[in-house]
Amino acid sequence: MAFQYVLDQFVSLFVGGLVFGSVYALIALGYTMVYGVLQLINFAHSEVFMFGTFATVWALWLVGADATTAGVALVASLAVAMLIAMITSGGVALLLERVAYRPLLNRGAPRLIALISAIGASFVLSELMGLRGALASALGVDDVLGRYVARSRENLGLPTDRTFTVQFEVLGYGVTNKDIIIVLAALLMMIAADQFIRRTRLGRGIRAVAQDPESASLMGVNSTRVIQLTFLIGGLLAGAAATLYMLQVGLTRYNAGFLLGVKAFTAAVLGGIGNLRGALVGGLVLGVAESLGSGLFGSEWRHVVAFVLLVVILLFRPTGLLGESLGKARA
Amino acid sequence: MSRSTTLWRTAALLAASGIALAACGTTGGGDDPTGNGDGGGGNDAGGDCSAVFAYVGPLTGPAANLGINIVNGSTLALEQFLEANPDCEVTLERFDTQGDPAQATSLVGEIVGNDDIIGVVGPTFSGETAATGEVFAQAGLVTVSPSATNPALTTNGWDTFHRIIGNDDTQAPAVATYLENIGAEGVFVIDDASEYGAGLGGGVVDALGDLVVGTETIQVGDTDFGPAVTAVNASGADAVYFAGYYAEAGALVSQLRSGGYDGLFMSGDGALDPGFVEAAGAAADGAVLTCPCAPADEEFTAAYQESAGQEPGTYSTEGFDALNILLQGLLEGNTDRASMLEWVNGYDAEGITKHIKFDESGEVAEVVVYAYPVADGAIQLGEPIE
Numbered sequence: 001m002a003f004q005y006v007l008d009q010f011v012s013l014f015v016g017g018l019v020f021g022s023v024y025a026l027i028a029l030g031y032t033m034v035y036g037v038l039q040l041i042n043f044a045h046s047e048v049f050m051f052g053t054f055a056t057v058w059a060l061w062l063v064g065a066d067a068t069t070a071g072v073a074l075v076a077s078l079a080v081a082m083l084i085a086m087i088t089s090g091g092v093a094l095l096l097e098r099v100a101y102r103p104l105l106n107r108g109a110p111r112l113i114a115l116i117s118a119i120g121a122s123f124v125l126s127e128l129m130g131l132r133g134a135l136a137s138a139l140g141v142d143d144v145l146g147r148y149v150a151r152s153r154e155n156l157g158l159p160t161d162r163t164f165t166v167q168f169e170v171l172g173y174g175v176t177n178k179d180i181i182i183v184l185a186a187l188l189m190m191i192a193a194d195q196f197i198r199r200t201r202l203g204r205g206i207r208a209v210a211q212d213p214e215s216a217s218l219m220g221v222n223s224t225r226v227i228q229l230t231f232l233i234g235g236l237l238a239g240a241a242a243t244l245y246m247l248q249v250g251l252t253r254y255n256a257g258f259l260l261g262v263k264a265f266t267a268a269v270l271g272g273i274g275n276l277r278g279a280l281v282g283g284l285v286l287g288v289a290e291s292l293g294s295g296l297f298g299s300e301w302r303h304v305v306a307f308v309l310l311v312v313i314l315l316f317r318p319t320g321l322l323g324e325s326l327g328k329a330r331a
Numbered sequence: 332m333s334r335s336t337t338l339w340r341t342a343a344l345l346a347a348s349g350i351a352l353a354a355c356g357t358t359g360g361g362d363d364p365t366g367n368g369d370g371g372g373g374n375d376a377g378g379d380c381s382a383v384f385a386y387v388g389p390l391t392g393p394a395a396n397l398g399i400n401i402v403n404g405s406t407l408a409l410e411q412f413l414e415a416n417p418d419c420e421v422t423l424e425r426f427d428t429q430g431d432p433a434q435a436t437s438l439v440g441e442i443v444g445n446d447d448i449i450g451v452v453g454p455t456f457s458g459e460t461a462a463t464g465e466v467f468a469q470a471g472l473v474t475v476s477p478s479a480t481n482p483a484l485t486t487n488g489w490d491t492f493h494r495i496i497g498n499d500d501t502q503a504p505a506v507a508t509y510l511e512n513i514g515a516e517g518v519f520v521i522d523d524a525s526e527y528g529a530g531l532g533g534g535v536v537d538a539l540g541d542l543v544v545g546t547e548t549i550q551v552g553d554t555d556f557g558p559a560v561t562a563v564n565a566s567g568a569d570a571v572y573f574a575g576y577y578a579e580a581g582a583l584v585s586q587l588r589s590g591g592y593d594g595l596f597m598s599g600d601g602a603l604d605p606g607f608v609e610a611a612g613a614a615a616d617g618a619v620l621t622c623p624c625a626p627a628d629e630e631f632t633a634a635y636q637e638s639a640g641q642e643p644g645t646y647s648t649e650g651f652d653a654l655n656i657l658l659q660g661l662l663e664g665n666t667d668r669a670s671m672l673e674w675v676n677g678y679d680a681e682g683i684t685k686h687i688k689f690d691e692s693g694e695v696a697e698v699v700v701y702a703y704p705v706a707d708g709a710i711q712l713g714e715p716i717e
Binding site: 009013019020067151153154155156157161162163178249250251252253259291298303 | 391393524549552553560561565578581585586588609610611613
């Protein structure tokens with residue numbers, strides 16, 4: 001126990017937690033939206049995120065960014081990388097819906113079957129990435145793809161420079177441009193998603209299907225489209241989270257999604273699964289709690305702190321912090 | 332199961348003999364760097380020199396590189412042996428544990444149950460060694476680990492356990508010596524809570540004494556080390572020692588640098604892998620990695636490169652020495668487990684890494700720790716720490 005240490009380093013730990021919590025929150029949105037519409041926990045969402053992290057690195061390679069890239073060129077490359085990561089993750093999410101869910105839902109399979117299918121899809125996607133070198137050499141294209149498939153089970157690092165400049169100081173802790181970018185970008189995207197669901201015609205469709213799928217389809221809402229759209233939005237946000245995560249952490253691996261997925265799902269439950277704003281609150285609370293908990297008890301207690309917090313909050317508020325489903329969200 | 336094992340064995344045999352033949356054709360006449368048969372060629376052993384040895388350790392999984400380095404080193408030893416002794420039928424069976432004690436435990440039964448196997452190179456990591464040591468000891472199957480360095484491994488009374496590398500207790504004082512030599516004023520020690528990391532980290536803390544300004548424990552598989560970075564920066568340390576493997580070491584150094592830490596980053600043999608530099612990029616430059624493992628000389632590098640198609644890495648030379656001990660035992664006519672165990676226990680000869688001789692508990696008598704600097708995006712040749 002190190003209360004004095006936590007007090008001294010409060011800002012540093014708090015900002016660190018806020019930054020990582022923003023990433024949790026963006027991923028959590030994907031879980032919460034799919035749950036809101038389908039009452040299904042999409043366990044493969046973590047792999048959608050993982051593909052985004054790889055897309056970020058590959059995109060940076062493609063545009064030729066390296067450790068010497070700086071200034072406007074760096075910002076532009078990162079923006080392109082984020083766009084490509086969002087498209088990739090969105091694409092993977094759509095593919096997932098098409099292959100792993102729609103055939104089951106069309107046949108009226110119970111939710112539990114879809115859950116198993118999700119876990120299976122998660123393994124398949126993760127191993128596809130981990131075995132991409134073996135796949136490429138089996139297809140005879142490993143020479144063409146070169147470093148994109150080399151050492152496919154190893155860490156892959158962000159190629160750009162990761163020294164960040166301090167923008168301003170809060171009580172002795174230098175807040176860097178990276179911290180600001182990650183938190184702001186995550187907030188902006190979540191606000192955009194929230195407003196999209198609340199204000200647009202397509203968003204109304206999503207809420208309608210979440211509230212009552214049968215009535216919604218009687219009223220002319222194409223529920224297949226809505227489900228696709230839900231997966232797509234979740235995927236896009238996971239892709240954005242992936243680029244922000246790479247900025248913060250610096251490297252990724254084929255199984256990087258697993259832990260993040262568990263945590264983001266926890267954040268979604270913590271905030272109230274099915275509730276968009278709950279995902280935001282849950283993500284930030286979880287990130288900050290983990291960071292402060294690590295400071296207080298040591299980094300090895302990080303996951304213990306996270307899950308004890310979850311249990312305690314669910315004991316008092318079984319539906320999570322905000323506890324309101326997507327369907328009941330008022331326009 | 333047995334079908335596929337037989338298949339594998341046949342395939343390995345064919346591959347090994349094919350490579351050996353090819354090697355005969357190309358290198359012919361070069362003097363024998365293995366020291367096989369005391370400069371006599373060693374063809375005198377006649378027909379009774381057939382045996383199966385096993386490699387136990389990771390070939391896939393997150394820490395596969397180290398295992399592949401070892402198995403390539405052992406394979407080179409085998410190729411040179413078969414070249415010098417074409418009548419012998421020796422194979423090296425590979426058992427992939429992924430570095431996971433649970434996987435190792437499920438494989439060990441198969442290994443000790445196969446009576447053809449009379450010696451083992453491995454297990455590679457301390458965790459899997461701890462999990463399987465008892466079974467090997469009961470089966471009387473000798474193991475020579477090139478890389479399991481947890482000090483406690485030799486305290487179990489396993490007569491079969493040997494390692495040809497100094498344990499973490501020997502590495503830790505060398506780390507302290509190095510840090511004192513460069514005039515470090517405050518050292519922050521981080522471990523990864525693994526059998527290996529906790530052992531080495533604890534040893535470094537003890538050896539450094541008052542120089543330690545803080546400690547932290549992370550988890551294998553974690554990716555965000557923000558709280559650890561905060562703790563390092565708050566401690567005012569001018570050196571960080573990380574006891575763990577390269578996957579976490581890469582992420583940690585990367586985040587320390589982006590978190591504004593500009594002191595020395597040091598880590599141990601678990602991080603001594605190109606994967607550390609590749610993942611961490613520029614952040615790895617300036618890091619220093621300690622290892623009781625010896626760097627490869629030019630001759631070994633050339634032979635290894637021809638055999639494996641890549642540069643030798645951490646533990647490649649130890650992998651070579653480990654199998655070489657067993658191969659020399661075979662030449663001396665030790666074709667069953669009991670006599671092979673006796674041979675290894677009494678072994679006393681020069682290897683390519685060091686003079687190899689084991690004490691009662693299986694520790695190697697002579698230990699040298701090297702410091703490998705990272706510069707220009709690559710791990711440079713190690714210098715002994717004195």
